[in-house]
Amino acid sequence: GEDVEQSLFLSVREGDSSVINCTYTDSSSTYLYWYKQEPGAGLQLLTYIFSNMDMKQDQRLTVLLNKKDKHLSLRIADTQTGDSAIYFCAERKLRAGNTGKLIFGQGTTLQVKP
Amino acid sequence: EAGVTQFPSHSVIEKGQTVTLRCDPISGHDNLYWYRRVMGKEIKFLLHFVKESKQDESGMPNNRFLAERTGGTYSTLKVQPAELEDSGVYFCASSSTGYGYTFGSGTRLTVV
DSSP: OOOOOOOOOEEETSSOOOOEEHHHHHHHHEEEEEEETTTOEEEEEEEEEEOSSSEEEEEEEEEETTTTTEEEEEEEESSOOOOEEEEEEEEOOOOOOOOEEEOOOOOEEEEEEO | OOOOEEEEEEEEETTTOOOEEEEOOTTTTEEEEEEEEOOTEEEEEEEETTTOOOOOOEEETTEEEEEOOOOGGGGEEEESSSOOOGGGGEEEEEESEEEEEEEEEEEEEEOO
């Protein structure tokens, strides 16, 4: 199938770390992405990881990829109230002709409490 | 560099009416994609243009949806006639590389 699965909701306290998890299905996926959607706004690319990498770090964001288990996680260190948003995991699905379409999960709503 | 622009940002129409959504990609991006998020569910792929050609339209729900990209620049997505289940947020994305995607802010369509 083409399912990308995410938990729907996560609540953390300001200053704590947040970990958002995602599982995907296509072992041939070359790129995996995390997008952020703030209320009333569009999709903002946070980071992406190439499938030959295990980890990628960018300031407060750490992405971990376990290709064997098809598991992707996004860790946000020192979570702030401005991090409250919906976070979407996506895999880039290759087809003949390299259409490169994205398969998204349902999104995880992150609530950060002061 | 201007981003991906979509308009209108919101549209409320009655069942049976026609609505046309527009997407202006980043200049020079050959790849243009349409996606849709129906209430609380995952964002689903609709179709992919490379320049003016439809590369993959496997996600289009039915023949009430018509997408065009005349001249390989902006794209329109027309829904005719609209049904209640067409309500959702329609996103457009463009890419020059085929793996780096820039999304627009989306058009929220409400069919009443």
